[in-house]
Amino acid sequence: MKVVLGPNRYGKAETRVVRVVRDGAVHHIKDINVSSALSGAMEDVHLTGDNAAVLPTDTQKNTAYAFARKHGVGEIEDFALLLARHYVGSQPSIHHARVEIEEYFWDRIPVSDGRDERHSFVRSGREVRTCVVHHDRDGRTTVVSGLRDLVVLNSTGSEFHGYIEDEYTTLKPTTDRILATAVSARWRHVPDDSPSGGSRDFGESYAEVRRRLLEAFAETHSLSLQQTLHAMGERVLNARREVCEVRMAMPNKHHFLVDLEPFGMDNPNEVFYAADRPYGLIEGSVLADDAPDACFAWE
Template identity: 65%
Template sequence: MAIILGPNQYGKAETRVVHVTRNGSVHEIKDLNVSVALGGDMTDTHITGDNSKVLPTDTQKNTVFAFAKEHGVGEIEEFGLRLAKHFVDSQPTIHSARVQIEEFAWERLSVGGAPAPHSFQRSGVETRTATVTYDGTKAWVVSGLKDLVVLNSTASEFWGYIRDPYTTLRETADRVLATAVTARWRHASEDTDWGKSYAESRQHLVEAFAETHSLSLQQTLYAMGQRVLENRPEVAEVRLTLPNKHHFVVDLSAFDLDNDNEVFFAADRPYGLIEGTVLRDDSPEPGLAWSE
């Protein structure tokens, strides 16, 4: 029986880089967490320890910092594309690169009602994400976000489900629906206004969540993905992960108190986990886009 090396990759994970753009006394901040994974002709490295085809992970880290200085950051999709293409196009033994980026938001402080030029506070909002994959010929860009916490205090139901001997959940026509959205959307091409696309895709996700009278979290998931695809032609596919952040009505009858969906216990676990993909039926193949 022969033993061979299967698919493999290597890289530098979670390089934290903060870039400050200085426009006189007014500064702008980009705060990123960048992970690089490279694939290529690494058989000798694994089998014999020959490192002659290896671009060190420390070099990858240094490249992230140098590119931030030399080219700036801009939109994280742009930054990821520059890095991925550099690693593959500059090294003959590297055949593919995947660059994953998280962007942490900061908002400007105000002093006396005026924006402070160089003082910021960390925004307590979701994390913007991007994954760029490049194989030397084609690039795939997946934008997204994670930990976008949203809640509808009504307009959500859940009933008509399978009941078996172990089912104790009561049907409801009025419940709290809450989730922490992780969404990723694959672009059909690189020719995209990344900032506008992100902002409007995010808005469509939020609006669909708010406007859908939900009979299930699955229905809400589909409505969110559908809304993005109907309004953003550059997006080919949307993948969503929605944990159901359960809110249970507290029984206050022991205190002779009614509870008409006013007081809830917010349970953190266990929780339902709903995942799904919404795509155009003629969307191009994802290629390496979802290889992570």
Template identity: 55%
Template sequence: MADHPRPGRPVLLGQNQYGKAENRVVKITRHGATHHIKDLNVSVALSGDMDEVHYSGSNANVLPTDTTKNTVYAFAKEHGIESAEQFGIHLARHFVTSQEPIRKARIRVEEYAWERIDASGAASRHPGTDDAKHSFVRKGQETRLTQITYDGSSWEVVSGLKDLVVMNSTDSEFWGFVKDKYTTLPEAHDRILATQVSARWRFRWSDDEQPAPDWETSYEQVRNHMLQAFAETYSLSLQQTLYEMGSRIIDRCEEIDEVRFSLPNKHHFLVDLQPFGLKNDNEVYYAADRPYGLIEATVLRDGCAARIPVDLTNL
């Protein structure tokens, strides 16, 4: 940011960044006849000594956004894609260390998962296996996320996921809440609890002197702890379930200091079947898409400060 206004114009330039957003890169790694897929959506944002391009239009310090796009694809070949986090680290380090005017790089990555098609009916094409070696189906589950920020000396890695839809068909209640003259919701002692999880977690790792986490293993462990806590918690509120999910991650993943959740309550209401002479014994529900309750909170390791934005759409 400029520390003084331009001559004759008492207006300051504030925070600014530029880059190329949503570069879709698909990397196929071939181990003989067996192929592996990494499918990423990569967004690059760079900041630094960029006052003059705003004030006068001088591009002397500007690395073209088209070049950042080309770098994403070249790095997919040169470095491969071991994990979304490691790929983002390679890119961030490159932009900050190779271009003097660039002081900070932020790399955001969405990863789309694929799984192998069960090809047991195609045994003649793939002898000795029930899985096709190069045939995949896109998983209809969550999207994996990561954001890498590097300023030349320190790192911040925040990973996460979105659109992970989960449901407990029982072991959930909601009662004892505040009631006023506008309250019509009946108390529930056996209800469906469902949500679409959006979560981010911040790693303790911050500099190259520290050993980096195993990014792939860490993601699988965090996701598993999240799901196990959701399944094992007898829930009296979605807030309670959220806290148990975050606590389990903090307790069992020493590399993580902070977890933030945004959990929309995907309401399921019992349908009144009495007009048809039928009893609805917690069997038939109406799934409402909106409006919905929205429960959000951060769970922290003791002694750590919250740094993940409250609004996860800004990360």
């Protein structure tokens, strides 16, 4: 039997970079987590242990730090593009670079004692902004922005009925339930040279996509979480020309009505038990009908 080397890549995972911009007494923070993965002419390192084609993962870590100082950290997509293009452009053995970045948000703590200093922050919720950039030596690039752990809840306006019932079904149909989920969404940007054009301001794009996702969640009378997922993706695609595909994973964070009859009390949809597992997991994608093919897999 002949054994051959299959697809492979290597890199530095989860390099935490915190960049402080000091604008006099006012400070600004960028808190990011950078992961890079490189592939190309790497046969020798696998087959014979020859490291001549390998850019060490420690070097990749140091590059993230150095670029944060040299170029600053603006929108995470722009920083990921900068790193990916550097790796491919500077090393002949590297044919493809994948850079993934997570961003953690901090809110400024207001002060009330009259001081001008503004350098105190509090971590903002659980939501994390994400991006994945792929770039290769042929100049092909894919940019995928996203977010995760965006926890949302509708206290009414959600139903679930008309589903398959067999001998194992115990779930009761309902026309009024709590609908809650933690949205993980990723959206693919059209290429720079696409006829559909669109914004290349990734900050504006992120804020507007997030707003459309929340609007659709709040404004959709839901008969299923699948319907809500589609409505959210559709709202984004109809509003943002720079986005051609949205992929979402939405766990159903179940809220079960508590039976208070043993205590002589009714429960008119007021007291619930919030279960953390098991949970339904709804996943899907929504595409523009003229969406260009992705250059690379999203992962």
